Structures are given as structure tokens and as C-alpha cells.
Amino acid sequence: MTPDEIPEENCEEAADETLGGASRAGAPGPAPAPDASDAVLCRGLRYAFGETRAVDGVDLSVRAGEVFGLLGPNGAGKTTAIRCITTLLPVPAGMVRVFGHDTAKERMAVRRLLGYVPQQLSADAGLTGRENVTLFARVFDVSRRERAARVEQALAAVGLTDAADRLAKTYSGGMIRRLELAQALVSAPRLLMLDEPTIGLDPIARTSVWDHINAVRAATGMTVLVTTHYMDEADQYCDRVALMHHGRIRALGTPDELKSALRVRRRTAPAPATTGTSAHPSPASTSHPHFSASPLSSSPLSSPPSSAAPSRSSDAAPTLEDVFRDVAGSGLDEQSGDFRDVRSTRRTAHRVG
């Protein structure tokens, strides 16, 4: 069935399917006053899969117009948090607002504001690029009158006009990711959420994806919330980043602020002779404006010593990867992620590679 053959009345159903069959969440706790200048506001967000507390009390705000990076090791809870914000998952505890709209009470209003590129494949290999984008235009309720023009704009925005009539299965990994970007952009979202948009791509394809994101941003002022494992991308493209580990935000700030704060901590921390790199914040760092004091101070990480720890020379300028290791702990190989996480990451890398 081509996108145009889907009956109009089935599109709301399809929208529910595409963005998940989320049931309404329970009543949130005392909500802060809505602030539409925050693109995203999370307070005390929690989500558990059985015994696994995937998101364990996240407080976060993403300012309108910024590119915000959510970083963290495999299994940190990034995708789960993103899915709560998209309304794909209900919010069983805490509160999430998107441009002031409560995801629990105004699910469709929230969905109309956002575009979402999931970690997993969202393009249909058996459809052409144009058909895939048209399908999303219908699913996201782009009016019939505007639809054709918006599809062409979205394809052009990601540089796929010439390949629009080829089947997606003939696309390279980078083209598929750009196609998924077009699918998310076709509804002209105010908030674009990208879960690992460049995983498995070569450096040129990665740059191309970011160039297209930035061009659309410059033209529309759209807010971008992105997860990535590539620290260089986060450093280069994100205005602010949050480092998540074991379901909590451990540090938050601009990349430069976080790197400077680490440099200060390295200078002031006691010699590491037997303790390795510690993610425990020093008293100075907990009150440092660049780190979110409450998550850090209320739940410090305990990290085993590791030979993989970076050099602690106080002269070396820390990188964002150093910050990541410092915050997430250096025993990542042993601690982080489980079979599900590995399978998910590899599946994603394979299909785009």
C-alpha cells in the first residue's frame, strides 16, 4: 500500500502507532508553572521496566532554540527519557512539559510540536524516499493542501530531491538517516528529537547529517534534542549537554563549562594514588554552577579504579570524553549496558552501515 492509499481516517491510528500507543500517565506531582520558553521541562521523571529503573528522577530543561545533547553510556536511560518526552511512553512518575504542554494531559498537542528520529529504523525499505516522507506527512496530519509542497521541502532540506524516487533500500546508511530526518521535518516541528542520528555513519555522512540539521535550524529556529555517543559531535554541535548515567543526570552545562569544571576538579582533587578517577564530586564541584548540584550530590557515583582512566595531568586540557569518563565512571566496560543494549546498538549500526 502506498502512502496515498491509506484511508485518511486511519492516520490518527497510524500516528498512535508511530509515536507509540502511550496510555495516559497518572497524575503528576506538584507542577512548576508552565514556561513555554522551555522547549522541554522534566521534573522528577521516572520510568521503570520491571525492576530496571531506566529513568530515575530526571530534572531537565531544554531552552527554546538550543541544541541540547543528552549523553551517557549504553543503558543510561537516554532513549527511555526521550520516549517519555515524545509521549511514546507514559510518564508514571514526575512531569514532562513540551513548550508548556503537559505530556500526560495534552498528548496530541505535544505530538504536533515535535519531530522524532528514533534510534531504530523508521523508514520503510520497500517505499521510495518520497513515499516514506509522504507517509509521515499524513501520519503527522499535514493538511492535504500543503502536503506535496512540504514533502518536497523536507526532501530538499536533507539533499534527497534527486534520489526521491528511488526505493529506500537502495540508499546508503547516510541517505537513510537523512531520509528519516526528512520524515521528522515534514511536519515543521518546533522541537526535533534525534536519538543517535549518526550512529554507524562514516565521518562524511555524519557531517552531512549535522549540516542539514543546522541548516534547518538556522532557517526555522527549531529546538533540537539529540542523543549521541560521539563526544566530538556533542562538543561541536551542542549548545549544552547533560550527562546521564544509571537513569540520572549527573552533570549539565555547555561543553566548555563542563570541561573547565573538570579541569578545576583535577587541579583541586587529591592525588589519585589508590583511588583511580573518581566521579564523586569534590565539595567545590557540587557547588560549581556548571554541574547540577542536586543529582551529583544526592547520588554520587561509585566508580572502581580503572586502567582505562585518562591521564590526570592537570595541564592537559580535558576533552568532553574526559568529562564523560569522569562522570560516568571508568569501569564502563564492566558496568554499562546489558545484552539488550548491545543488541539494540548493533542492530542500529548494522542497518545504517
Ligand SMILES: Nc1ncnc2c1ncn2[C@@H]1O[C@H](COP(=O)(O)OP(=O)(O)OP(=O)(O)O)[C@@H](O)[C@H]1O
Ligand atoms: N523495552 C524494554 N524492556 C526492558 N528493559 C528495557 C527496555 N528498554 C530499555 N530497557 C532497559 O532500560 C535501561 C535504559 O535503556 P535505554 O535504552 O533508555 O538506554 P540508552 O541510554 O538509550 O542506551 P543506548 O546508549 O545503548 O541506546 C537499560 O538497562 C535497558 O536494558
Ligand SMILES: [Mg+2]
Ligand atoms: Mg538509546
